[in-house]
Amino acid sequence: MSGVTIELRDVVVARGGRRILDVGELAIEAGRFVGVLGRNGAGKSTFLQTVAGLVRPTRGAVLHDRQSITSMSRWRATSVRRSVGFVPQATEYHADLPLTVREVVGMGLAGPAGLLRSPGEEGRRRVDDWLDRLGLAGMASRTFRSLSGGEQQKVLLARAMVQAPRLLLLDEPAANLDMDWKARMVEWLERVFAEHSMTVVMVSHETGLLPSCCDRVALMDAGRIVRYGPPDETLGAGILGELYGCPVEVIEVDGRRHAVARAQMGSA
Numbered sequence: 001m002s003g004v005t006i007e008l009r010d011v012v013v014a015r016g017g018r019r020i021l022d023v024g025e026l027a028i029e030a031g032r033f034v035g036v037l038g039r040n041g042a043g044k045s046t047f048l049q050t051v052a053g054l055v056r057p058t059r060g061a062v063l064h065d066r067q068s069i070t071s072m073s074r075w076r077a078t079s080v081r082r083s084v085g086f087v088p089q090a091t092e093y094h095a096d097l098p099l100t101v102r103e104v105v106g107m108g109l110a111g112p113a114g115l116l117r118s119p120g121e122e123g124r125r126r127v128d129d130w131l132d133r134l135g136l137a138g139m140a141s142r143t144f145r146s147l148s149g150g151e152q153q154k155v156l157l158a159r160a161m162v163q164a165p166r167l168l169l170l171d172e173p174a175a176n177l178d179m180d181w182k183a184r185m186v187e188w189l190e191r192v193f194a195e196h197s198m199t200v201v202m203v204s205h206e207t208g209l210l211p212s213c214c215d216r217v218a219l220m221d222a223g224r225i226v227r228y229g230p231p232d233e234t235l236g237a238g239i240l241g242e243l244y245g246c247p248v249e250v251i252e253v254d255g256r257r258h259a260v261a262r263a264q265m266g267s268a
Contacts, residue, residue, distance in 0.1 A: 003030040003199035004064050004083065004167040006051055011060035013046055013223075021046045021057075021223045028216070030065075033193055033200045035210040035231075038220035039244060044203045045089065047220065048169050051201060052086045053077055064167070085165030087156045089172045101147070102140040104155050105131060108162035123162070130158040134188070149176030161192070170202040174209050186211050186256070207235055212255030219243055231257060 006028040013021035021043045028034055036044050049055040050062060053069045061068045064084075069077050085108070109123045131137045134154045139147065144155060153176055160168060173189075174182045190211045193200060204210055210217070210231070217234040219227040221243060227234050235257040241248040247262040 002166070002197050003032070005030045005066070006167070006199065006201075007061075007063040007066070008051070009061045009063070011050060011057045011062060013043075013050060013055060014058040019223055021050060023047070023060075023225055026218075026225060026228065028199065028201070030199055031197065032216050033211070033214045034202070034216045034218060035207075035214045036201060036203045036218045036220060037205075037207065037243075042220040043223035044220055045171055046223070047218075047225075048086075048171050048201060048203055052084055052169050053081050054086070082163065083166040085160030085163055085168045087153075087160050087168075087170045087173055089175055098143045098145070100141055100143055101136055101155050102127060102131065104144045105136075105158045105162060108159040126162045126164075127158075130161050133161075134158050150178065150181060153177060154181075164196075166198050168198055168200045170200065172203055172205065174204070174206070182209060185209070189213070206258075207240070207250075208253075208256050208258035210256060235259065 006026075008023045008026040010025070011021065011023045012019055036047060038044050046055060050057060053062065057070055061070050063069070064080055067080065069080055072080070105127050106123075109127070128137070131140055134157060136151075136154055136158060139151070144152060147155065153173060157170075157173060174185050177185060186209060189200075189202075190213055193211070193213045202210065202214070215230060216228065217231050218225050219234055219239070226243070227239065235250060237248045237250045237259075240250065240259050244261065249260050249262055251258045251260065
């Protein structure tokens with residue numbers, strides 16, 4: 001099974017009379033790993049949610065494998081989204097629901113298995129496998145709400161992966177992770193991308209968290225994609241300095257580009 005091809009055509013998302021997303025045309029080929037960067041408020045999360053089909057555009061069309069998920073029926077769109085793994089920045093589980101880590105991860109099986117069907121032995125093995133891969137096996141019986149923010153983020157990653165997605169959408173997957181786990185997360189993304197045939201779109205604030213397998217980068221500003229291309233064409237010091245409005249130095253380590261803002265002397 002291959003990854004999903006994504007197309008956005010004249011997509012606008014407006015709220016309160018203001019355009020928070022405005023993408024004229026974008027095509028992401030199946031099997032790409034795309035990083036999305038930009039300032040706070042640039043529209044990155046809205047872009048990801050629109051690609052996932054969670055936000056319906058005010059205008060335009062979003063296509064998965066040439067099928068418009070914006071015009072299809074809600075039932076059909078739900079079926080298509082079963083192949084999409086989505087990891088948000090934060091969860092919205094109600095604090096009064098004492099869901100365990102295993103139960104939250106098992107929710108990822110509801111897509112491929114259907115809500116009313118038992119996941120079976122194979123599904124349970126997949127849950128155990130991803131709990132183990134992300135270092136969560138020892139806390140499988142703990143409640144989700146008792147975990148730290150970083151631990152919760154790993155649970156949501158495991159939940160996305162048990163459904164064997166063809167399209168994986170990550171919104172700041174390293175949020176709340178300490179330095180060690182950020183490094184592990186990058187290694188995990190490299191390995192998972194190499195092992196599974198899927199398309200990945202990852203929003204990040206840090207260029208250095210984009211793994212070396214990231215072969216396209218979208219730079220966003222004010223809801224628009226201002227540049228889209230390979231990392232060596234998009235992650236230059238001058239381009240990033242213009243995007244973020246400050247001098248930037250870029251250092252390449254192990255195939256990843258780390259951008260560091262330089263202080264502007266005399267600007268205090």
